[in-house]
Amino acid sequence: MLTIHQLNKRxxxxxxxxxxxxxxxPGEFVTLLGPSGSGKTTVLRMVAGLESPTSGSIHLxxxxxxxxxxxxxxxxxVFQSYALFPNMSAYENIAFPLHVRKxxxxxxxxxxxxxxALIGLTNRKDHLPHQLSGGxxxxxxxxxxxxFHPPLLLLDEPLSALDAKxxxxxxxxxxxxxxxxxxxxxxxxxxxxEALELSDRIVVMAxxxxxxxxxxxxxxxxxxxxxxxxxxxxxxxxxAEVLDVIASPIxxxxxxxxxxxHVFSWLADRHIEPQGTSITIGIRPESFHFLPVxxxxxxxxxxxxxLFFGSVTRFIVKLPDHTTVKVDAMSAISQQYPIGAKVGLLxxxxxxxxxxxxxxxxxxxNPS
Amino acid sequence: MRLGRLLFLPIFAFLLIFAIxxxxxxxxxxxxxxxxxxxxxxxQTFSQQYxxxxxxxxxxxxxxxxxxxxxxxxxxxxxxxxxxxVLQRIITALSSxxxxxxxxxxxxxxxxxxxxxxxxxxxLQQYLHxxxxxxxxxxxxxxxxxxxxxxxxxxxxxxxxxxxxxxxHQEWEEAMYTLGASFFLYLRKVAVPVLxxxxxxxxxxxxxxxxxxxxxxxxxxxxxxxxxxxxIGYMVNGNVSMNLGLGDAxxxxxxxxxxxxxxxxxxxxxxxxxxxxxxxxxxAT
Numbered sequence: 133m134l135t136i137h138q139l140n141k142r143x144x145x146x147x148x149x150x151x152x153x154x155x156x157x158p159g160e161f162v163t164l165l166g167p168s169g170s171g172k173t174t175v176l177r178m179v180a181g182l183e184s185p186t187s188g189s190i191h192l193x194x195x196x197x198x199x200x201x202x203x204x205x206x207x208x209x210v211f212q213s214y215a216l217f218p219n220m221s222a223y224e225n226i227a228f229p230l231h232v233r234k235x236x237x238x239x240x241x242x243x244x245x246x247x248x249a250l251i252g253l254t255n256r257k258d259h260l261p262h263q264l265s266g267g268x269x270x271x272x273x274x275x276x277x278x279x280f281h282p283p284l285l286l287l288d289e290p291l292s293a294l295d296a297k298x299x300x301x302x303x304x305x306x307x308x309x310x311x312x313x314x315x316x317x318x319x320x321x322x323x324x325x326e327a328l329e330l331s332d333r334i335v336v337m338a339x340x341x342x343x344x345x346x347x348x349x350x351x352x353x354x355x356x357x358x359x360x361x362x363x364x365x366x367x368x369x370x371x372a373e374v375l376d377v378i379a380s381p382i383x384x385x386x387x388x389x390x391x392x393x394h395v396f397s398w399l400a401d402r403h404i405e406p407q408g409t410s411i412t413i414g415i416r417p418e419s420f421h422f423l424p425v426x427x428x429x430x431x432x433x434x435x436x437x438x439l440f441f442g443s444v445t446r447f448i449v450k451l452p453d454h455t456t457v458k459v460d461a462m463s464a465i466s467q468q469y470p471i472g473a474k475v476g477l478l479x480x481x482x483x484x485x486x487x488x489x490x491x492x493x494x495x496x497x498n499p500s
Numbered sequence: 501m502r503l504g505r506l507l508f509l510p511i512f513a514f515l516l517i518f519a520i521x522x523x524x525x526x527x528x529x530x531x532x533x534x535x536x537x538x539x540x541x542x543x544q545t546f547s548q549q550y551x552x553x554x555x556x557x558x559x560x561x562x563x564x565x566x567x568x569x570x571x572x573x574x575x576x577x578x579x580x581x582x583x584x585x586v587l588q589r590i591i592t593a594l595s596s597x598x599x600x601x602x603x604x605x606x607x608x609x610x611x612x613x614x615x616x617x618x619x620x621x622x623x624l625q626q627y628l629h630x631x632x633x634x635x636x637x638x639x640x641x642x643x644x645x646x647x648x649x650x651x652x653x654x655x656x657x658x659x660x661x662x663x664x665x666x667x668x669h670q671e672w673e674e675a676m677y678t679l680g681a682s683f684f685l686y687l688r689k690v691a692v693p694v695l696x697x698x699x700x701x702x703x704x705x706x707x708x709x710x711x712x713x714x715x716x717x718x719x720x721x722x723x724x725x726x727x728x729x730x731x732i733g734y735m736v737n738g739n740v741s742m743n744l745g746l747g748d749a750x751x752x753x754x755x756x757x758x759x760x761x762x763x764x765x766x767x768x769x770x771x772x773x774x775x776x777x778x779x780x781x782x783x784a785t
Binding site for chain 2: 180181182201202203205206207208209211213215217218219220228229232233276277280
């Protein structure tokens, strides 16, 4: 669908984008995720034709669009600032690209009404942009970008100008519309939660280059670079002893590891190799679990602090060697674990099927 | 709040002493005849000579301010879009200076360049064989005043248009392109409609400015053109015939014209969409 090959962009002395490659499948939702200055918006603008690349190529299907004007690319783009035309009503904004394409009145009317119904703004179609709320404006912008059936939809930080609650509900709307229409979508965001929730695949970018490409699960649980690990969520780096390596039912490599006498299974990651008999991996705070002290081969640990985050509570837990780890648990159960309490600590890999952990532990405990 | 209002006192006092009280003075003397209240002076202003003066002044002011507004828009639009910041700064500074360069110095400058034996007139005649005097250009007539008015109205238009033009969002233009529209369609469908209230407002101010121009027109044309401010000058100074009451009646009529054109400006400002960004609360989805 969209093929970007060795894309580079240089502004005077700044290499904004460095050897960027991406192949998108039809209907796929891919997100470029990175901090400001990572080059993600520049990539998006080059795909839209608003910026010309220094080198490299962009293909839309079989067509080389690298040097085409934005008008000739037929790509839908939603801006962070909505960019609705202030002198046109919601209806006129959505109809505009169809007028440009010289479609007949009846077709335009049918298509615009269909889209207004899809975004739930039929009763506000005659309002000017300044009479609409931020969320409504962004929905109109989305409908306008989709009105001419573009094969590719680009979203430039589409939700970041909205407040948290509207952002949350619009995320769901966005995903639903994308699924319903099956339009291939490339989004730019710096919001990791948004990226994890919406994307089929995520491209993590830093300093103009791609750090990692993968599914939300890959990016979250198997960050391949220190940058990705630091940028997305939090991790506890631990060094564990490798007991053995087994194959999962679908052929993936799984390590059985021991850490503080606790034996657990961990899905192998191509990029992290054991150093001799030990391996350093990053454990997400929510991959730890509490048990009663001494339960099921757990580590005996002490809760030294608690931070209430709303639905989740973060515990700072001290291990027998006096180091600490961060553990997240649902706030609903946090009352059971006061500061100073002794607990049993377990690690489970959320990527492994339920029940697999016990099996692996049993296998390691009773080698036959 | 109260202290804030007190700070406006000097301005109100200034307006009262130098604008409002004199205006009432003009009004009362224009309505005072030998036997008390009288409309004689106003009746006199409806004669052919004064009708012609109003017509010439309006036509000169309208044509010069329309052209200045269009030209000003084009320059402001180019200034906002250029990446040459030095040029941008030079032209903005030059516009501020030029907009205030009027009166006697401007008249002298024009006589020295475009007068019958002005440098530019002679240069065109000798080197390019273009005789602008023979072509009908006369600094002391409509054509000359038209050019002179443009020289200060255009920079004024640039200064007045710049804030509005620079608040056109770059994203509007980019959105137009990604939706398949050309630059001209962007101008026609978004830039010009959005800026229209500012353009009308600017036009109102330019017209008022041109209509009330006195020193420049008097020094350049004197009695060879029939303009309202020049006539008022004659009545008040007693150059030809002193008639304070008639001068005051003409002044009142000119004030009405200025009031109408300035109210265009305020009306247009209120209609501007550029300042109507904040709509309903963002939570109300």
